[in-house]
Amino acid sequence: MFNQATMPRQAIEPRAGKPSGWIKQVDVFLGYLIEIPVALLVVAEVVILFSGICARYVFNTPLIWSDELASLLFLWLAMLGAAVAFRRGEHMRMTAFVNRASASTQAFLHVFAISVSLFFVLLVLGPSYEAVAEQAVITTPAMGLSMAWRTAALPTGLTFMTIFAVLRLVELSNWRLVGKTLALMVVIGLALYAMTPLFEELGNYNLLIFFVALVALGVFTGVPIAFSFGIAAYAYLSLTTFMPVTVLVGRMDEGMSHLILLAVPLFVFLGLLIDMTGMAHRMVSFLANLLGHVRGGLSYVLIGAMYLVSGISGAKAADMAAIAPVLFPEMKERGTDEGELIALLSATGAQTETVPPSLVLITIGSVTSVSITSLFIGGLLPSAVLGVMLCLVVWWRNRTVDLKGVTRQSPGEVVKSLVVALPALALPFVIRAAVVEGVATATEVSTIGIVYSCIIGVCVYRQFDVKRLYPILIDTAVLSGAILLIIGTATGMAWALTQSGFSADLAEFMGSLPGGALTFMCVSIVTFIVLGSVLEGIPAVVLLGPLLFPIAEELGINDVHYAMVAILAMGIGLFAPPFGVGYYAACAIGRVAPDKGIKPIVGYLCSIFIGLLLVAAIPWLSTGFLDK
Template sequence: MALPADLAEAEGVRPGSAIMRPVEFVCAALLLVIVGVLLLGVTSRYVFSLPVVWIDEVASISFLWLAMLGSAIAIDRNEHLKLTLFIGLMPERLRDFVNALAMLIVAAFLAGLIYPAIDYAIEESYVTSAALNIPNSWRTSALPAGIIAMFLLALRYAVKTSRISDLVLAAAVLAALAGAFYLLMPVFKTLGYGNILIFLVIIVALCLVAGVPIAFCFGMGTLCFLAFSTTVPMLVMIGRMDEGMSSIILLSVPIFVLLGCILDATGMGKAIVDFLASMLGHVRAGMSYVLLGSLFLVSGISGSKVSDMATVAPALFPEMKRRGYQPKELIALLATGAAMADTVPPSIVLIVLGSVAGVSIAGLFNAGFAIAMVLLLSLALLARWKAIGEDLKGVLRAPFSTIGRTALIAAPALVLPFLIRGVVGGGIATATEVSTIAVLYAFVIGIILYGGIGRRRCYAMLVETAALSGAILMILGTALAMAWALTQTGFARDLANVMAGLPGGWLSFMAVTIVVFLILGCMLEGLPAIVLMAPLMFPIAKNLGINDVHYSMVVVTAMNIGLMTPPIGIGFYIACKIGNVSPDEAMGAIWPYLVALIIGLVIIAVVPGLSTWVL
């Protein structure tokens, strides 16, 4: 989920430039405000039975400002998620030009939104909020402010990192394309669905290949589609982006990202790894079980695949190598284990899916545990078979005193995933509310039992959270705008008719779903694939009688398998980076594990009860 900026996290966070220090401070303060007001709301309602009516409005205002300014920080740090596979294959001279072109595409997209964003904020000034009784422009002014900041930062980054000759040539190419599209507008308006192929497929794909961040690939494709083939004003696109970034449910995204940072800083995740190692480390394939079990449990705390892998790999890989595991096998197990664990709550992907598809997050959280267990069993059986030649010479069972000590240290951390699932699944609190409780719990327990976190590290975590959250939410905003554009063309209706007419009924539709999300998981990463396709696919699934939670589990699992599938899946390269293993070396070893996951996925797809029995 995890999530956009994953590759940047894997390589280490790059410090921002000095001119962004005030913005970073504002974002850190906004994040604290969001956590603070949500905790106030939970405490007031559940402890004192006094709901505070203005909490949601303050949180919503702070959230949109955090998203837009955080996205600007991500531009400054070059942390927006992008596909770099094709860029890496280009000759150096061509690569330099394409990098310059990619940044100018980002700047051009943002420049095209500046005036509509200002106009949108002015329009919203005539709307008054219900509780605070202030103009809605207090919130929506974040859109033009963030877009202008990103535009200036994109230009600055392009000038700093590119030759003037490359920038001039790239600008000429963009100007020529814009002029050609303008002249062809009468033709585009007669093409119907052909415009979807030109603007929302070909342009988006070319931007992806050029290394344009995914959020801006969607944005540029949608902007060109609306500008050159329709009469829809750009104001509408801003409105759809606002809708995609402003859902109250999504407030839990930055808070769970912050929770992952706290776990990394305190060592709570490592405590879980040590406990499982003391329990299972002496049996054949035991360290594989420990790695998979650790990913399962740690994912249930952090909600981030990168955080999971970065916590587990350094703690287990040295001992596993000593026992004869090949580095490529370790990467294969790490990557597919992380894919397995992404259905374990509090998965950010599940939260976003629940938001955009209207699925019960409590239902997703309950089903996610069961589905992850099916995938865990598939991988564990394969790991057992592969461990026939494992060297257990000198490996001793840990004494009960060691098991007891590690269990005592890990107990507060082990409680957290079950606390999250129980509170949300039991209807006691929403995902947003439980995220704040989890952050407070982890922070206090981290201070008391795990050594605490220094003030400088706390501030850095807040800024990192803002940047990652901004990158995630910008993808959601532009992807929702693109999905809306697709829907307005009537494409969604016609697609539904085709899907409904497939021979084989719901099973054929499930097979198509698996193929679609395996491919999209490779190309787009989880969140944009979900936001783009959920509005199209979920209504079809509902018409075919497929339970929405069951369908969600199939979608998320297929998407995660795609994310870890070479040669394109970015999650695979992140795992290689964390494990310090060449992708070429690890590529051959991962296929049996991917096959095990696909077998598990097929079982999940054809047996709805695995997803629905816990509802």
């Protein structure tokens, strides 16, 4: 789940003499108007959930309203965060093809992406207000509040997105380009509307038109994934069915507000917090002192550090951003090729997709009803298997490296760095123990990590920059809003697919494949690798999880085992060039040109693919430590 670089600014810079000053002032004012509340919402969620833990576990007096209030505020956090992400241009999108186009084509596609997003927002804005009116008569059970207070988050967030989209188009000051783009969209819309009689006769072939062709058109032209999904679902419902489009708004609400997904922003915040408090630096420093003197030692450190940090943050962007700045300078100084660095960083990103508290694990649990705790336990060993496969490649590539200039740290220095790192190294175990022992749920446990990190940062490492706290809160809301909006629109798509009867057809097809479970597993691996490179993990899981997991269960495949295989396969696709967007995010974080890592990453991807086959062939690797 990564946002690629936006198009070059010079291609869209407003022409001189145009009224861009007032636009900037309005944009800044609205930015503060929305960013301050969303930062406070992140803090409020942490306080509410941690208070619930203390009241229940410490004082044995549960707060019956805590989950209800957290859920109410969560939808506001998701929608306002998505609006801030829209303002910053940080919604997830694939730009592999856009970046290869000419400057003029990039400018057109940039306007096209904004226009498609604007059209979708305007189309669902009215139904979202209708949903508020419908929910106004319903009250919450514990607090007695009207549900309109909660549902109002949808039209509010959509309204802000509308304003920001209009500001971006006005800011371009290229009315000819904007006019051509809007005219093209009107033509496409009218053409689809004129084909309505044909759609009525095509049946489920419409799914190929709307959920394959139309989505692909949006994704490959750089339209943010959430809006590509949303416009396709809206077009399908309005042009091929008699269902009211308010259904789409309801499914978006349902998909974005599932309480278990509240772990997404909280773990993102935790990942950024451990970087700010210096905990990540201490962990990596200890590992570097321990293994830095052996051939490929820092590469082993990179693999181990990504495994440890992934067990804390749950967000790949946060993982890589915490590790690369610490290790890359030293590795480059020792002569490691920067292409090799970025290749290994990307491969470890794919390797650690199942390390709890992975956002994909949380998502797959929420949409398939698989136990989050079981997924957390089952994800540790499969990732370790892939880590061993990466270590074998590192050993082979570094077996002849000259280590004459490398100084081995004394045992005293290693022990000293271990003592310093112990409070940071303890965090993954604190989080896991809290879940396993029942102290906190998978949603709440991140707040324990947040409080723990704050205490360690202030009292132990004396590294807690209050000035960085506000930007971290905003970054948390932005990334979370972008992720949750994808989940919301993808939930609408998944519901439409289910209602169309596609799931039954897919189940019949997959069940009829020769070879039973073996063939189904092989086809699933290929499918998730392909979709992982195009759609990224979370939207692919939301779309296919509810469809494929029941089939796997019918064929006798354990749901946790199947989840591990699916997630690892998507991870390979996500970080595999030339289409895997995670690879380009790793290049951006490591500040390395993408072309330099394509050749060295092949060996790493092959090794973790072999590891994936081992995980698929040996269910015990995923289920061996689960309670029977």
